[in-house]
Amino acid sequence: MSKSLLGAALLLAASCAGAAGAPPAADAALIQQGRYLSVIGGCNDCHTPGFGLTGGKVPEAQWLLGDKLGFSGPWGTTYPANVRLRLATMDLAAFKTYARALTTRPPMPYWALNTMSDHDLEALYAFVKSLGTAGDAAPAALPPGVQPKGPVVTFPGPPPAAATAQR
Numbered sequence: 001m002s003k004s005l006l007g008a009a010l011l012l013a014a015s016c017a018g019a020a021g022a023p024p025a026a027d028a029a030l031i032q033q034g035r036y037l038s039v040i041g042g043c044n045d046c047h048t049p050g051f052g053l054t055g056g057k058v059p060e061a062q063w064l065l066g067d068k069l070g071f072s073g074p075w076g077t078t079y080p081a082n083v084r085l086r087l088a089t090m091d092l093a094a095f096k097t098y099a100r101a102l103t104t105r106p107p108m109p110y111w112a113l114n115t116m117s118d119h120d121l122e123a124l125y126a127f128v129k130s131l132g133t134a135g136d137a138a139p140a141a142l143p144p145g146v147q148p149k150g151p152v153v154t155f156p157g158p159p160p161a162a163a164t165a166q167r
């Protein structure tokens, strides 16, 4: 390889590396919008361990990794998914279809994803992808009546009919 060819190859490699490290401005704006949605949409409150208890002071590298803190109620026990792993196998089109049709057990506000505009879904997707994959999948959900092994937030059962009779 001639010197100039080698130089060109090195330059190309360097610019590719640069592109991977710092996204272009348009992508950066989209990612920033996704970061904003993750915070104001409350996604971190359940999907980022410790987020709610530290006033949101969890390094971004640990966001949306899912949690072993379960939610128990009449539906059994559910665990906030590792969103980064959940989205890993989806391209943008698949994610949009998924987000529009998603239903889950409580207390995941799936209607928030169902309702997001195209642009917001693109932003959320870009942000989650920018975090990369990390961590493990959340524990599998447990059916009603199965005692969870770890800590849970317990939702009260439906109120007795007497408590609501006067409404």
Ligand code: HEC
Pocket (backbone or CB within 6 Å): 038, 041, 042, 043, 044, 045, 046, 047, 071, 078, 079, 080, 081, 083, 086, 104, 105, 106, 107, 108, 109, 112, 113, 141
């Ligand atoms: C109140 C807690 C809570 C909040 C807030 C919350 N989630 Fe969840 N999320 C959960 C739980 C619990 C599950 C597991 C539900 C199940 O197993 O049926 C879940 C599941 C998911 C899944 C996987 C669903 C599947 O079965 O494929 C995704 C993706 C997800 N949430 C994304 C989000 C996003 C994005 C936001 C913010 C807009 C958000 N969640 C807000 C608790 C929450």
